[in-house]
Amino acid sequence: MIVYGSTxxxxxxxxxxxxxxxGLSAELKPSGMGRGGPEFEEASPFGKMPAFRDPxxxxxxxxxxxxxxAIITYLEAKHPEPAMIPADPANRARTIWFEEFGDTMVAATGGKVFFNRIVAPKFMKVPGDEAAAQGAVETEMPRLFDYLERTIPxxxxxxxDRMSLADISVASPFVNYAHCQVGPNAARWPRTVAYLDAILARPSFAxxxxxxxxMVAALG
Ligand SMILES: N[C@@H](CCC(=O)N[C@@H](CS)C(=O)NCC(=O)O)C(=O)O
Known part of the structure; x- marks a missing residue:
């Protein structure tokens, strides 16, 4: 299997x-932002990462x-065990809610900081919109952290009570927060910080x- 993109x-x-x-593995092929060629374009009609190929x-x-x-929906159907999307109806719906929360709210908010402080200046060599980044940090992030603080069991x-796609989806974008040195602090959001530390210390992420x-350090 091949995953196209950058982590x-x-x-x-x-x-x-x-x-x-x-317990599955796939080759990661650097793609997106001008890289990847026809093989990537075939798998990703709008050039977004990740894309995926199962030969x-x-x-x-x-x-x-x-x-x-879509990629995870395919993989979960093909490899049901260990289940990362629970079968129980309520837990399945909760998992998809957290996936959506991670993808749209946590990642979108973090993206405003990551794009304007790292992608724009360091990859694209254009100035980032610092006001947009700072706005996300000051006005959008605290609401997300407050929600997690009162929600994490x-x-x-x-x-x-076990690892699922919910934890993967919510924790993943916080790595981008950390690359930008922003995120919840332990004094105000202790549960959230402990939760993220534990999920991101797992071998699957570490x-x-x-x-x-x-990679980020090498960008200067
Ligand atoms: N909903 C998509 C989002 C994919 C996405 O927005 N990827 C970004 C990188 S984080 C991308 O490829 N951006 C480049 C572009 O839009 O051209 C998913 O879950 O895979």
Whole structure:
């Protein structure tokens, strides 16, 4: 299997952590932002990462698809164990809620900081919109952290007292926060900080994060 993209994207990181938690592996091919060529373009019609290829899996043809949610839906159907999306109806719905919360609210808010402080100045060599980044930090982030602080269960897992796609999806974008040195502080949001530290210390995330830190540091 091939995943196209860079783990600096919270959505690519989400798919790679998911694969690791499932005990599956895939080759990560650097793609997006001008890289990847026709192979990537075939799998991602709008050039977004992640994209995915399962060679020969579609009646002998490659199965290709993009979008982290679509990729994980495919993988979960093909490899049901260990389940990362619970079967119980309420827990399944809660998992998808947290996936959506992670993808749209946590990642979108973090993206305003990551894009304007790292992607624009360091990759695209254009100035970022610092007012937009600072606005996200001051006005949008505290609401997200307050919600997590009152929601994270004592078990340390968001759904069903065990690791699921909910934890992967919510924790993944916080790595981008950390790359920008923003995020919840332990004095005001202790539960959230402890929760994120524990999820992101898992082997499914830890090695990837170390590689990313080196990548970001090399950008200067
Ligand atoms: N909903 C998509 C979001 C994918 C997405 O927005 N990826 C960004 C990187 S974080 C991207 O490829 N941006 C480049 C572009 O839009 O051209 C998913 O879950 O995979």
């Amino acid at each position: 600096l994207s919270p959505f690519v990181r989400k798919v790679m952590a998911y694969l690791a938690e499932k 020969g899996a579609d009646n002998g043809h490659d199965f290709v698809i993009s979008d982290s949610t 004592d078990s340390g897992f968001l759904v069903g 090695t990837m994060i170390e590689g990313e830190r080196q």
